[in-house]
Amino acid sequence: MMRFDFGALALRGFTALMMLFLIFPIGVTLLVSLNPREFVLPPTGITFEWFRAAWTSETFLRGMSVSLVLGVCASLIANALALPAAMALVRCDFRGKAAVNLLLMSPMLIPTTIFSLALYIYFVRLGYGSGLLPLLVGHVIHVMPYALRIQTASLHRFDPSFEEAARNVGAGRLRTLVSITLPVMRTGLVSSFALCFILSWNDFPISVFLAPPGWTPLPVELFSYIKFQYDAVAAALASSLIVLSAVAMVLIDRFAGLRRVMRS
Amino acid sequence: MLRRVLPPLLPALLALLIFVALPMLWVVRTSFNELVDGAYMVEALSLDNYTRFLGNPWYLVNTLWFSVRIALLATAISVICAYPVALYIAGTRGLLRNVLMSLVMAPLLIGLVTLVYGWIVIFRGGGLLNSLMIALHVYDEPVRYMWNIKGVVILLVYIGAPYIVLSLLDSIEKISPYLVEAARNVGASRWTAFWKIVFPLTMPGLYAGLVIVFSLNFAAFAVPLMVGDSKTQMIGLVIYREALLNNDLPFASALSVIMVAANTLILLGMGALFGRLILNKLEVKQ
Numbered sequence: 078m079m080r081f082d083f084g085a086l087a088l089r090g091f092t093a094l095m096m097l098f099l100i101f102p103i104g105v106t107l108l109v110s111l112n113p114r115e116f117v118l119p120p121t122g123i124t125f126e127w128f129r130a131a132w133t134s135e136t137f138l139r140g141m142s143v144s145l146v147l148g149v150c151a152s153l154i155a156n157a158l159a160l161p162a163a164m165a166l167v168r169c170d171f172r173g174k175a176a177v178n179l180l181l182m183s184p185m186l187i188p189t190t191i192f193s194l195a196l197y198i199y200f201v202r203l204g205y206g207s208g209l210l211p212l213l214v215g216h217v218i219h220v221m222p223y224a225l226r227i228q229t230a231s232l233h234r235f236d237p238s239f240e241e242a243a244r245n246v247g248a249g250r251l252r253t254l255v256s257i258t259l260p261v262m263r264t265g266l267v268s269s270f271a272l273c274f275i276l277s278w279n280d281f282p283i284s285v286f287l288a289p290p291g292w293t294p295l296p297v298e299l300f301s302y303i304k305f306q307y308d309a310v311a312a313a314l315a316s317s318l319i320v321l322s323a324v325a326m327v328l329i330d331r332f333a334g335l336r337r338v339m340r341s
Numbered sequence: 342m343l344r345r346v347l348p349p350l351l352p353a354l355l356a357l358l359i360f361v362a363l364p365m366l367w368v369v370r371t372s373f374n375e376l377v378d379g380a381y382m383v384e385a386l387s388l389d390n391y392t393r394f395l396g397n398p399w400y401l402v403n404t405l406w407f408s409v410r411i412a413l414l415a416t417a418i419s420v421i422c423a424y425p426v427a428l429y430i431a432g433t434r435g436l437l438r439n440v441l442m443s444l445v446m447a448p449l450l451i452g453l454v455t456l457v458y459g460w461i462v463i464f465r466g467g468g469l470l471n472s473l474m475i476a477l478h479v480y481d482e483p484v485r486y487m488w489n490i491k492g493v494v495i496l497l498v499y500i501g502a503p504y505i506v507l508s509l510l511d512s513i514e515k516i517s518p519y520l521v522e523a524a525r526n527v528g529a530s531r532w533t534a535f536w537k538i539v540f541p542l543t544m545p546g547l548y549a550g551l552v553i554v555f556s557l558n559f560a561a562f563a564v565p566l567m568v569g570d571s572k573t574q575m576i577g578l579v580i581y582r583e584a585l586l587n588n589d590l591p592f593a594s595a596l597s598v599i600m601v602a603a604n605t606l607i608l609l610g611m612g613a614l615f616g617r618l619i620l621n622k623l624e625v626k627q
Contacts, residue, residue, distance in 0.1 A: 084531060092429040092441070095422055098499070099444050102459025103451065105469065109462055158356055161349030171346045181353055184361060188560030188604075190577040191597050195364035198371055198590050214360050221353065279452025282563045286585065296454045300567065303454070307461050315455040322451045326443065336442060336507065339449050 103319055110312040127313035137314055140298035144278050147294055151216035152273035155224045156266065158217070163228035168237065182222045189219070193286035200287075212287040212294075219283055220273040227272060227333045231265025268332035275325035279318065372594035382590055390595030400579075405603065408576040411490070412558035415497035419554055420547065423502045427509035428539075445503045453500070457567045460496060461487055492568035493575070497558050504557070505550035512546025513539070544619045551615075552608055559604050576600050 110127050112120035131137055166178060184192065193215060200211040239261060243253045259266070281296040288297055295318075303311050329335050375385040394400050430441050448456060463469045464486035471483040486492060516539060524534040562577030569578070576596060584593035 088425050088429045091425045095426045095502075096441065096444050098422075099448060099503075102456050102463060102499075103447065104459075105462050106455070106459040158353045162353040165346050165349040169346050171343070177350060177354075180357065183357065187361070187365075188556060188577070188600075190560045190562050190580055191365070191368070191601065192361070194580060194584055194593060194597055195368045196360065197584060198594065199360075199364035199367050201590070202367065202371075218356065218360050221356070225353070275450060279450070279455070281453045285563070286581070296452050299458070300454045303458055303461065307458060307465070311458055312462070315458045318455045319451055322447075322455075326447070326450055330443070335446055336510075339446055339507065 106312050106315045106319060109309055110316040112309070127309040128317070130310045131313040131317065134310070136298055136302070137295065140293055140295035143292050144295040147213065147216055148274045148277040150213060151220055151277045152224075152270050154213075154217045155221040155273050156228070156269055159221055159224040159228055159269075163225055163232055166225075167229050167232040167235075181225055184218050185222045189282040192218070193283050197286050207289045209289060209292055212284065212289065212292065215283040215287045216277045216280065219280065220276050223272050223276060223338060224269045226338055227265055227269040227329075228262070230333060230337060231262050231269075235261055264332040268329045268338075271325045271328040272333075272338060275322055279322060368594045368597055371591055372598050374591040374594075376589055376591055390592045391599070393592065394596060394599060403572075404574050404576050404579050405599070407574065408559055409603070409607065411493060411497070411573075411575060412555055412561075415494050415501060415558045416551060416555045418494065418498045419501040419505050420551070422498060423505035423509060423550070424547075426502075427506045427513060430506070431510060431513040445506050448500055449503050453563055454567070456499065457496065457564075460492070460499070460568070464492065464495070487568050488570045490569075490573055493561075493565050493573050496564045496568055497561060500564070501554040501558060504553050505547070508550035508553070509543055509546045511549075512543045516542050541619065544615065548611070548615045551611060555607070555611070556604055559607070560600060576603075 108120065111123045111125075113122055113124040113126065114120060162181060166174065166181075196211055196215050196218075197206075200206055200208075200214075205211060235258075239257050240253050243257045248256065279296060280294070281300065284294045284297050285300070288294055293301075295314075299311065299314055299318075302314075326335060329338065371382075372390055373386050373388070374382050375387055375389060377383050394405075426441075426445070430438060430445070433441060461468070465471075466483045466485065468486075470486065474480055475483065486495070520538050520542075521534050524538050525531070529537065560577045561575060562581045565573045565575045565578045566581065569575070577600070580593045580596045580600070583589045583596065
């Protein structure tokens with residue numbers, strides 16, 4: 078029995094160490110961003126000076142607006158494309174359904190390096206090499222499988238008799254969609270939107286391939302910044318991104334279950 | 342039925358056809374093109390781009406073989422890190438479980454650049470770890486952890502391990518606790534019960550995790566770009582450099598084709614190996 082306890086203890090200790098490893102860079106970033114003495118430890122107090130500097134920096138503000146527009150547009154388009162597909166996949170049985178499902182999820186299986194390069198070459202050949210379109214398309218395709226996954230999950234919990242009832246009392250298709258289906262799905266849609274937005278907002282690999290000059294999303298901007306300096310201003314920006322991601326995580330977990338949507 | 346099902350599926354399928362399938366085919370076509378004067382791409386049907394890579398021992402050793410080695414190493418370390426964590430999490434519930442799961446999934450949602458910043462603060466020459474180690478007299482000279490092969494492996498493990506934890510958990514949670522209990526009742530030690538019952542049954546989850554993480558690692562370009570040096574020429578990074586910095590699209594395309602082919606071959610090999618492993622374990626059990 079002694080050995081049994083030792084094993085359990087070792088397991089717990091190892092897990093604690095791994096958790097420390099996972100939280101370490103996040104904790105350190107938050108610490109540096111609030112520490113008035115920049116990298117000097119221990120901190121003597123709490124300052125928001127670095128945050129003020131990060132949130133008034135021209136470069137970062139421009140990056141934020143690009144990422145914001147990009148994230149919102151990509152999430153809206155991806156969800157709009159995924160919604161009818163999710164309904165067909167959940168409501169109808171047809172031959173080749175599994176294959177269609179796999180096909181719709183395929184962007185998750187393609188390495189981003191290849192996918193981004195392919196889109197880059199494609200748009201260069203089509204003559205749109207330096208526009209915003211490639212970047213937007215890249216983000217839409219990247220997040221669409223996640224939208225589809227959350228939406229199908231939330232439709233599975235949906236009782237279709239609500240819709241039948243609405244149709245029976247004379248509501249048209251559109252009316253049923255707007256007054257019944259979408260309101261019932263709203264928690265699923267909120268978490269789907271949150272997930273798509275945060276994935277697009279934090280994306281680096283696709284953006285670095287496809288962002289046209291003058292339209293640099295925030296992560297790429299932060300990358301060029303920390304290439305030359307890693308001061309507390311960068312920490313403050315990184316911390317802001319961490320907080321935003323945490324909010325999105327809570328939203329997604331509450332409404333869709335984070336674990337189910339994150340596995341590849 | 343098709344008339345009812347097709348219209349709602351069409352927008353998404355068309356988007357994938359136009360923006361995924363066609364571009365990928367285009368990459369294959371581009372890989373046979375030629376670059377004239379190092380600047381202009383002309384339509385051609387030549388294998389030059391392939392021979393330039395496959396016929397060059399430097400590329401084969403320092404890029405292809407290097408990527409395979411780093412990806413395997415990082416995947417193996419990820420598995421070692423992830424397995425006990427998954428095992429522990431499977432036995433928890435309530436608040437503790439929620440906290441652990443959030444910590445595991447945080448690196449998947451927080452952007453790569455943000456995480457890299459944190460690691461740089463910890464690991465750079467005058468960073469936290471070196472200051473601490475020198476203050477504790479573990480060693481006297483700062484050790485270089487970032488901007489070399491160590492940094493690349495650390496970051497790949499950091500991003501890869503959570504995926505393996507998730508896919509292992511899927512497998513572990515399917516195992517009936519009665520199986521372990523039964524083994525214990527007939528006199529198996531806890532270790533034997535784990536080794537003979539739990540471990541073989543986690544093989545499918547482990548394999549699923551391995552496939553994802555190996556492919557991610559093998560194709561990585563952002564990690565070696567951010568925390569690597571001139572020696573960490575992983576194939577994804579070379580593709581990125583050739584396409585965006587040298588503007589050599591045909592060569593970058595050929596490299597992509599080679600990368601996908603190599604990845605597929607290695608995964609097939611892994612599949613065969615795992616198939617044998619799982620079968621052997623099952624035989625032992627019978």
